[in-house]
Amino acid sequence: MPTFKFFDLNVHAYPETEVPVEELIRVARRYGYAGIAITNYDEVVKGKEGGQLPPSIANFAFRGIEIRAKSLSELKRRIRLYYGKVPLIVVRGGSKELNEAALKNPMVDVLAPPYGEHGKEGLTHVLVRYAAENDVAIEFNLNAIIHSRRSDRARILGKMRDILKFVRKYKAMPVITSNAHSIYDLRAPREMVALASLFGMQKEEAVHALSDIPEGILEKKWKKKREVEII
Amino acid sequence: MKMKRAKCKSQNKFCLLRFALLLPPTLRERRRYLAFELISEREIDKRELLREIRDSVYSLYGDTGASESKMWLIEYGKNEDANGGTDRCRGVGILRCAHNKVEEVRAALACIHSASGVRLGIRVIGISGTIKGASRLTATVKNEK
Numbered sequence: 101m102p103t104f105k106f107f108d109l110n111v112h113a114y115p116e117t118e119v120p121v122e123e124l125i126r127v128a129r130r131y132g133y134a135g136i137a138i139t140n141y142d143e144v145v146k147g148k149e150g151g152q153l154p155p156s157i158a159n160f161a162f163r164g165i166e167i168r169a170k171s172l173s174e175l176k177r178r179i180r181l182y183y184g185k186v187p188l189i190v191v192r193g194g195s196k197e198l199n200e201a202a203l204k205n206p207m208v209d210v211l212a213p214p215y216g217e218h219g220k221e222g223l224t225h226v227l228v229r230y231a232a233e234n235d236v237a238i239e240f241n242l243n244a245i246i247h248s249r250r251s252d253r254a255r256i257l258g259k260m261r262d263i264l265k266f267v268r269k270y271k272a273m274p275v276i277t278s279n280a281h282s283i284y285d286l287r288a289p290r291e292m293v294a295l296a297s298l299f300g301m302q303k304e305e306a307v308h309a310l311s312d313i314p315e316g317i318l319e320k321k322w323k324k325k326r327e328v329e330i331i
Numbered sequence: 332m333k334m335k336r337a338k339c340k341s342q343n344k345f346c347l348l349r350f351a352l353l354l355p356p357t358l359r360e361r362r363r364y365l366a367f368e369l370i371s372e373r374e375i376d377k378r379e380l381l382r383e384i385r386d387s388v389y390s391l392y393g394d395t396g397a398s399e400s401k402m403w404l405i406e407y408g409k410n411e412d413a414n415g416g417t418d419r420c421r422g423v424g425i426l427r428c429a430h431n432k433v434e435e436v437r438a439a440l441a442c443i444h445s446a447s448g449v450r451l452g453i454r455v456i457g458i459s460g461t462i463k464g465a466s467r468l469t470a471t472v473k474n475e476k
């Protein structure tokens with residue numbers, strides 16, 4: 101297996117959780133990651149020093165923000181507030197309208213749709229098409245599989261399978277993340293690939309979703325092209 | 332080893348009988364040994380871990396899947412040389428499974444998040460075809476600082 105650079109784009113650390121960033125980084129390095137993105141909720145980070153990462157770890161940990169909005173206007177306002185200031189904007193999805201607004205907005209990098217947590221709302225094929233047009237990646241949150249059992253897990257896996265079908269059809273970008281809140285939630289890249297195979301992802305696809313796509317997102321590879329086109 | 336012994340003592344009837352009772356190589360099961368490392372909040376004993384691994388495999392693949400995977404915990408022990416975090420415990424172990432069910436067992440291991448209320452995470456260090464090879468893999472982690 102050739103060496104890939106693996107990235108985990110959704111990890112929560114201090115001040116949102118009690119785990120210091122340094123400890124997460126040590127474990128992630130040990131597991132073979134090339135980088136992780138610390139995406140704390142914007143409301144927690146606001147007005148605290150923990151929002152900035154120390155420069156010593158800047159080449160490994162990337163700063164991101166996770167936006168959890170309740171209304172459309174709130175979502176738009178917050179995206180505009182953080183755009184350009186942080187390298188990674190993740191939007192936690194919710195209702196169908198919220199998902200649609202996030203996927204139509206090219207400023208958003210990753211959408212984390214709810215898998216079974218809020219029940220029925222999912223992504224439809226129309227929304228995934230918007231995601232492909234605007235280069236918004238769709239997150240597959242493996243923490244939801246790890247921390248649920250029986251019927252809950254079956255529902256989540258079913259939903260992921262559906263979304264994967266749309267993602268393949270419209271060539272949207274899938275991203276596999278751990279959504280870890282502690283060092284015990286982190287999993288090594290090979291384990292993530294094995295977990296992704298539970299909902300029907302091929303090995304190559306999963307490796308791609310863990311390495312090339314996250315790297316491209318952090319470098320804004322696709323977004324840059326778009327900006328050039330707009331000018 | 333056993334075959335060699337049988338050959339050199341071929342005069343001995345008992346040895347011949349023993350050789351005949353051994354499963355022929357073509358019928359023997361192909362196995363893989365997974366060397367894994369575990370980090371947890373506090374120390375976990377082998378029984379707790381085994382129960383959790385079994386639970387995870389049964390809940391993911393059901394009874395038929397679990398029977399096909401032929402999983403068996405060979406050894407598990409605390410890694411005493413581990414330094415690092417103050418409140419972390421590290422353990423290493425070897426798990427046996429069928430050669431074509433490695434990815435399934437790996438997924439089942441990754442699904443374990445806690446054992447009797449203690450949070451933990453498992454990482455597979457490597458896979459080997461022999462116990463000797465697997466213990467060599469665990470030794471590299473033990474010596475790591």
